[in-house]
């Protein structure tokens with residue numbers, strides 16, 4: 001049976017979780033693929049659902065994060081999250097990236113981050129489309145897994161330890 | 164679909180009235196619950212039986228000499244009779260209550276495996292097992308020097324019977340432990356043939372009936388098997404209760420599983436002796452209320468009748484296979500000749516978790532993941548699938564809702 005083309009509001013209720021940014025970055029990530037060279041790398045694994053991500057970091061001469069790339073196998077949310085992470089941590093010091101992760105994790109778990117530093121407002125706004133996952137506790141990890149791998153790489157570990 | 168294939172025997176609207184939860188709204192929409200293979204919803208009869216037991220006649224079983232304990236013991240032991248009837252066991256003492264299928268299989272691995280099997284013996288499982296019928300045998304292999312063999316699954320999602328025979332050929336397989344129905348592919352395994360081939364080579368047979376017993380009449384005597392495990396919560400009963408059926412002579416021969424109260428005949432510091440079966444395998448205060456709930460579930464299923472259930476679910480499955488395979492980009496796992504109401508599928512453009520979440524947004528509950536069968540997923544080159552599974556209360560309209568919901572997901576990711 002051929003389905004009629006969906007009405008404009010047919011995706012109501014789907015869009016609020018899967019906003020265009022997520023669909024776009026989930027399907028066409030800008031930072032995917034293992035780079036030729038990198039300074040640090042770590043893997044993250046979600047045994048509950050089989051998602052896997054490896055993050056590769058190259059540092060700039062001043063010690064800030066130059067470029068982040070990733071290799072992911074997972075859902076649209078985890079791929080989009082990895083891609084937006086790579087975008088938002090570029091140019092930050094490792095300490096800044098950690099602070100951003102702490103704020104983002106809070107947002108993914110609760111939907112907001114009232115205590116978040118005003119200095120992080122801009123990157124958090126960029127990450128905000130992912131905050132809808134807080135409604136799905138089992139999927140919060142999809143959004144945070146790439147960050148766990150990034151922090152592990154910054155710590156010099158090879159493998160992110162699961163929460 | 165052909166209207167003539169719809170069973171006249173099952174009045175689904177009537178059945179749905181027995182399940183209070185089905186009137187729930189999810190996100191303002193009617194609940195479309197297609198995850199019964201993970202755990203089924205409970206009919207009023209089960210809920211009431213459990214509540215009534217706690218309100219009117221609750222005490223510990225097998226130990227008090229007072230009225231409450233006598234009544235509770237009767238009610239609990241009536242559950243054993245109900246399960247014996249359900250499986251057509253020759254003897255009610257062959258029914259051992261456990262927490263779930265997982266515990267039943269671990270009991271066999273422990274008591275039969277460690278107690279009766281010898282180093283160098285082999286256990287043969289299949290490539291479509293739930294982790295609960297893989298890991299206990301790995302533990303046995305590692306602690307006891309047993310070999311673990313795995314019979315492969317064909318592209319159609321059936322047991323490769325040629326390989327099965329070959330794996331039995333050297334006569335070292337002492338136990339074949341295989342699912343009676345796959346929780347991922349919906350495949351029924353050819354149980355009688357498995358028993359015939361295994362027995363001819365001197366191997367006992369355990370069936371994991373977690374899924375099968377929900378959909379089809381199981382007659383352990385007709386199957387001719389030696390062990391049969393199932394779990395109550397998938398059979399419309401409560402969690403925390405399941406059963407292992409085993410031949411009396413095997414249970415008599417096997418050493419206990421857990422030690423403690425209830426399972427002894429007498430205890431001194433030097434030595435204890437064991438209670439007769441099945442109590443030898445039922446250490447500690449059992450799941451009394453859950454046992455009473457399981458009896459109500461078994462009574463309910465038998466009253467509806469397996470013939471009607473099987474016909475209804477066959478019709479649902481045919482309808483689902485037709486609707487889902489008509490959707491562009493949907494890949495259905497397995498196409499076994501003999502299959503039941505479980506359909507796993509992948510959408511080419513979307514990850515299974517996204518599919519499940521987007522269906523949930525439309526009020527449709529399916530499961531997504533590896534379904535506790537990672538090796539099987541890998542066999543089909545996937546990490547995860549979405550899975551719709553059907554029950555006595557599932558309607559054809561719900562399957563239509565799934566198909567329409569999936570079309571929408573596909574458009575969404577287009």
Ligand SMILES: Cc1ncc(COP(=O)(O)O)c(C=O)c1O
Pocket residue numbers: 200201263264265266293295296342344345346371373374394535
């Ligand atoms: C085929 C099969 N075997 C075993 C199990 C385990 O059941 P339980 O978790 O109740 O022990 C399940 C369900 O999860 C199953 O589908």
